[in-house]
Amino acid sequence: MNLREAFSPPTPTIVLADNAFGMSDGKTANGVVMHSDVFSVEAVVDTERAGQTADEVLDRAGVAPVPIVESTRSALDAVPDAEAFILGVAPAGGQLPSAWREDIRRAIAAGCDVVSGLHTFLGEDEELASLAADHSVELFDVREPLADDALRVADGRVDDADAAVVLVAGSDCAVGKRTTTVELYTAARAAGLDVGWVATGQTGIMVGAHAGVAIDRVPADFTAGVVEDLVCDVAAEHDLVFVEGQAALAHRAYAGVTLSILHGAWPDAVVLAHDPDRDHRAHFERFGSTDLGHEIDCVETLSDASVAAVSSWNVPATEPVDVPVANVYDDNGPARLLDAVRRSCSEATSSAQST
Structure with a gap:
C-alpha cells in the first residue's frame, strides 16, 4: 500500500x-x-x-x-x-x-x-x-491482506535491481528500526540522493513509505516474495532504497518474518538498530536479549550483506563493534549512519564487479 x-x-x-x-x-x-x-x-x-x-x-x-x-x-x-x-x-x-x-x-x-x-x-x-x-x-x-494474485515465492529478481538496497534490521522488537529507516531516508534526501523506502509495518505505511505491507499479514511462504516485489518496485524509481525490518534473527518468536525480509530484500548493506540496556526481549521475559555481536553474525551468515553501522539510543553503553555507532536523534547521527551506508554499498558494488 x-x-x-x-x-x-x-x-x-x-x-x-x-x-x-x-x-x-x-x-x-x-x-x-x-x-x-x-x-x-x-x-x-x-x-x-x-x-x-x-x-x-x-x-x-x-x-x-x-x-x-x-x-x-x-x-x-x-x-x-x-x-x-x-x-x-x-x-x-x-x-x-x-x-x-x-x-x-x-x-x-x-x-x-x-x-x-x-x-x-x-x-x-x-x-x-x-x-x-x-x-x-x-x-x-492498512493491515488488509494482499490479494492472492499478489502473492508469490521469491525468485531472486531483486538481484537485478539497479538501486542500492539497505535493510534496517534490529536486535529485538521496538528498538527503533522504523525511526532509523525514516531518519536515514530524510538524511539521504537532504544530501540530494534519489531515495525511496519500503515499510513492513502499519506505521511505516501511514508515515508515507513509497511502498509497504503489514508483513505479519502475509502467509509465510510468500513473505520474501512480497518484500522482493516491493523493493523492486521502489528500486525501479530510485537509486537508493531503504527497507524497514522487523524483530530480530535471533528472536525465537519472530525470526521467521525477520529472515524473510532479509532474504526478500537481499540488501547491499544493513544498519542494525540496538538497545543495549535490555536484559530480556521486549514483552518476552523468559527470552534473554541477544548480544549485538551475535546478531551481526546472524545477518552476515544468512545474507551476502555486511552490517555497515549500528543505530542505538545509548551509544556509550553499546558494546564495541567494528562499525560506526550513532544515535539518530543526535544532530549528526543520521549523517554518520548514512556515510557508513554509502561506504558499505560502494564496497559491495566494487566487490560484485570484481567477481
Missing part, C-alpha cells in the same frame, strides 16, 4: 492517540506526528495530555507544537478543514475499542477519510462502511 497515491500531501489530519501519545503503545501516533510525508497533523486527541503540545510530550528536536486536545469533537472544532483521521494506537489484540466508534463516526460525518492499522477492518464493519459511503469518504485498512 502506498498512501501517497491516495492523499495529496500535506493532508490536514487529526490523530487519535487515546491516552497513549508519547508512549510505546502510541508509536503509530508518535511516528505520524514526527515523520509523516503525507499527513500534516493539526491536532492529537489524548485526554490525559490535553493542553500540552506534541513537541513537549515527544521531547524531540524538530517536532511541531501540535496541540493535544481532550476529544475528537474538540479536534474537529479546532481543525474544521481536516481531511484524514488516523487511529494512532494499536490496542491489545488489534480489535476496535467500542469507545472509538463514536470518534470514528464523528470524523466520518465531518468528511474525514479514516486510516486504521487495526486487525479489525473498518471496511468490513457494516455501520461504518455505510456511513463512509453516505459521506463520500474512504476507510483505509
